[in-house]
Amino acid sequence: MTPVKSDNSVPKSRLLEFYERMLLVREAEGRLATLFADGEVPGFIHLSIGQEAVSVGVTAALEQDDTLASNHRGHGHALSKGVELNSFFLEIMGKEEGRCGGRGGSMHVADMSVGMLGANGIVGAGIPLAVGSALAHQVQKTKNIAVAFFGDGALAEGVLHEAFNLAALWKLPILFVCENNGWSEFSPTVRQFGANVRELAKAFGIPSAFVDGDDVLDVYAAASDLADAARGGKGPQVLECVTHRVRGHFEGDPQKYRAEAELSGLAEHDPLVKFEGLMGRRRVAKKEIQAVRDRVAERISAAVEAGRAGSLPDFDRARADVYTVLAGH
Amino acid sequence: MTPVKSDNSVPKSRLLEFYERMLLVREAEGRLATLFADGEVPGFIHLSIGQEAVSVGVTAALEQDDTLASNHRGHGHALSKGVELNSFFLEIMGKEEGRCGGRGGSMHVADMSVGMLGANGIVGAGIPLAVGSALAHQVQKTKNIAVAFFGDGALAEGVLHEAFNLAALWKLPILFVCENNGWSEFSPTVRQFGANVRELAKAFGIPSAFVDGDDVLDVYAAASDLADAARGGKGPQVLECVTHRVRGHFEGDPQKYRAEAELSGLAEHDPLVKFEGLMGRRRVAKKEIQAVRDRVAERISAAVEAGRAGSLPDFDRARADVYTVLAGH
Amino acid sequence: MTEVRYAKAVNMALDEALTEDPSVILFGEDVAHAGGPFGVTRGLLDKHGELRVRDTPISEATITGAAVGAAMSGLKPVVEIMFMDFATLAMDAMVNQAAKARFMFGGQCSVPMVLRMPHGGGVNAGPQHSQCLEAWFAHVPGLKVVVPGTPADAYGLLKAAIADPDPVVFVENKAIYSLKGELETGEGEIEIGKARTVRAGRDVTIVSYGAAVRTALAAAEALSDSGIEAEVLDLRTIQPWDEAAVLASLSHTHRLVILHEAVTAFGVGAEIAARMADIGFDELDAPILRVGAPFMPAPFAKSLESQFLPDTEDVITAVKQVLA
Amino acid sequence: MTEVRYAKAVNMALDEALTEDPSVILFGEDVAHAGGPFGVTRGLLDKHGELRVRDTPISEATITGAAVGAAMSGLKPVVEIMFMDFATLAMDAMVNQAAKARFMFGGQCSVPMVLRMPHGGGVNAGPQHSQCLEAWFAHVPGLKVVVPGTPADAYGLLKAAIADPDPVVFVENKAIYSLKGELETGEGEIEIGKARTVRAGRDVTIVSYGAAVRTALAAAEALSDSGIEAEVLDLRTIQPWDEAAVLASLSHTHRLVILHEAVTAFGVGAEIAARMADIGFDELDAPILRVGAPFMPAPFAKSLESQFLPDTEDVITAVKQVLA
């Protein structure tokens, strides 16, 4: 099997769009890293720096009402699916005005209005959620699809297997996206998983493709084809994106377990640098690129300010949201 | 892939042994069916009539200290692994002298002294137990192997996938035996599982074979090769046995969901009838065959009598066995 | 008024919900073609079709997780877990996903799903097919837990559970599937969270739920012969449970016995006793006694299981003790 | 006597067990090469080798089930579940296999395994990484449940848990991994099932376990300033729990407050309160109060989580209430 390559037919204007989306994720996470280091973001955060081409490329192939279930490394999925930036920062900074009222934080960003069914703190747990969402699309005959994002580490969880089976038997409109960054926390994939996600898919008769996950246009091309197939009633599809985790498993992880050579080699895989090279070759005007950068920088600054200005969540309001309807009252 | 066939080199004396083992399982279950109908066996019982060649063929390839984890349809596994017949009947009839003191019954027959780690009421649950037992063999450097017996229905449980992965990564001495009888309770496999166990095994690099599960010599030949490989340090092995469930899912199930043609066709797959044909062709003396039949009939009668003569379990003794050591006392 | 069996009452509630609300769907192992291992879902596939009534593979974790995702995407799934013992395989989806989604997403969504599962012994099904694990779910904020003990309650509470916007664990009892009871057809929902006084009495309050209510009632009738009048309360819902109703009865009888089939230690009765030892303390004229299963797995053998299960005698003994 | 951190105390017990008993093995996610996500297992791979100290894939159900099978086949596995919240994925192996094997097989075998898992909040880890679910396991016949609150107890109880022939759920607390405490090296095992009187007092008994004992103690010290002397009991083990010790203290103080970090409703405190409302009824001079988390998932935001977690003030208020 060879990786899917895009045919480079994407128009220039679209290139800037891809760039802006990836840059937004990159810059947002860059700021989160410093906010975390400064104690303005509590808890655990898992950054997807180096993996932006995956979230942006896949979500670019989706429609607004398509749904997406994510994992612990979900900032890129959330922002690319359309979660509003300020509400995103407010959430991760633990504020009342955060998209989830500050109750979930980084590991639980969700926005039903854009089909983002949530980041998830349980490895693999988003996969059955996406299966269920695809079932809803099928029953409601919506022509929408569901997407499950998961890492190579999640391949070892039994729900992956169960989900492949159920989705295949029921021909559900779902796209399974494996972001293979070579690591599960502090362990390399080779010590974690003895198979290959596409081989597994094949055993269930599920079509699959794989791409260079650092190339947003390749990801987009492959995801578009598979999303179309799922949308067109062809059942589940699998996309494996080979990519790289640049930061530690969580912020604060010194990554002593990675070889110096691996760490220093990461730069050459950077999806943004790669894409900037492509824009150069495609002669996208420097001015336009700079305009994107300025716009992103401004939005991020504004979001950080909004995050800081947010209020502390109200405990009683939070407590009242455990149930929709309080029974027996 | 073609099914493994035996080379018919098994000596006549051995043929009678295989026959006696299969007949013991068959007759034991036949008696359990009538005891159940007569109210002498409580609870649920799941008979393996029609599948005797699998349990007998596989266990014939094992050594006494090899271990085996079974499922809800485990009578054949238990008897073939060497659980003493009287203690088996006593257990299933709920008596104090039963192998498990009447506390587990049909779904929980176990006998540690012959490496039978238990039937299991939870579909798929025996698979990780066998993985753990194989781990023990590996750590203790015993040269023994563990066997997991499971049905086609269990293929849908996530632990199967997790167990394949772990066993492959750790190169554990384990033989996974899938008894594919085409049914999970009242549903045909085609509505239950969209892949094939050997394809899955392949994705994990696990060698596999499949056999006509109604032919005990084929099963034995295939199981012997795979058991040798596992014992020899070659890691996990998978054996798929295609077989037929003759009785209902549990006793009392009228099987309305099976086509008349399927039910009436079952006779031609009967492993005992097939084997009798083979013994005829190999000119095994009728007298010797009859001697086996007489011996088995006698043993079963004796076991039923023993079962009836057993005493009711003592509640306080049962209660005292929840823990080995009562802490804080 | 008709007489229907418990299993049929569940079936009727499912049938009506499927008929009335197109967002209701039903799935589980052998629930469609075979009509369920206990016959509870018989006829629903034929009537409501393959799109909405489905057999699943043996994949409890994923079918429960799928129910959560479907509930977040506009459906109202009703899922059957064949035995409550198998809920052990579905705990992540129930506890970490269904129960928490509304809260942790800031109230953005509800998770309208029902997980039906039978608990209980009495059919010699052994240690892995007889457990009563409802106390686990009652300890999980975000879940509602309902345990009907009669056909009418099964019907009315299941309709309420399906209509409820939050995830409901609906606990049936396999030993009473064939129990008959009166049912007003077309009767409405029964409010979740409200107890029912099954029998009025002045001397002692017996609180119970599920099939055990029958045992409580039998004990009360027997006690009546010796002049002891027990008030019997059926909680019906254990999360949230009707604290006010229990307190009101206790304020009247000043004595409390709690009965359930589950293992006593760390069971549902512990919460009721603890709460009454707090807010009901001044009303108590005697120790609170709990009657439940001893601390051991459910044994298989008939003779063992019948000693294991709490029975009328046990309740009578406890009542006499609190009145001594 | 040396001062060691809680995490180090666990590490020492593991190291000694691996050294002393060749049947002890250790596995879990990232416990070997990386030394554990909280550094608890650091150095053990290097010292004891790859055969006995292993990293596993993210497969909680199977690694727990494998521990059961290994325990039935001659090993004494110690498994780490990274957060107690992930035990949701291992419930079948724990509840239907490990807990029941000895009983249902007629006492033929023991299942000597330890499942280590940290519970608790205080690090803003959010709703799926902060839960205290020990009440579930305490409700399961066949399991023992230990919750040490100090480095010395972590060390001594873990040695006892590993030596114990039955399956033990060993609950650590992630917020106190770096807490220091005195430890006698080479100190023996601490008996499972025995409580410890942390502070003597005459006016009220505060029963707690795990990290919350520190909160109880802080409250007791503060109360002492206003002349109230609280007796503080650390249960250490919650299944079986030391009923006799609690009753003895209650017989002396006649007032009871129970504190734990877990959600109050249907928590461990319910059983203790219920039991004392039975066997301790005549000793009680006031309602039994429980202090625990409110009935909601653990929230992420700092400000929310600090209100969510029970604290010294909550204990002081409860004590004053039972003394009012």
Ligand SMILES: Cc1ncc(C[n+]2csc(CCOP(=O)(O)OP(=O)(O)O)c2C)c(N)n1
């Ligand atoms: C069920 C469960 N087990 C373990 C963890 C701890 N954990 C969080 S992320 C992670 C590794 C996940 O690796 P992968 O899926 O490849 O995602 P990546 O971090 O590489 O993006 C682990 C073990 C968890 N959150 N949930």
Ligand SMILES: Cc1ncc(C[n+]2csc(CCOP(=O)(O)OP(=O)(O)O)c2C)c(N)n1
């Ligand atoms: C976890 C779990 N889910 C469901 C069941 C109910 N159940 C018992 S046997 C069975 C079908 C198993 O089919 P298969 O594995 O093919 O074995 P067979 O009965 O055909 O021998 C089911 C669904 C169970 N016991 N455990």
Ligand SMILES: [Mg+2]
């Ligand atoms: Mg990864």
Ligand SMILES: [Mg+2]
């Ligand atoms: Mg089958």
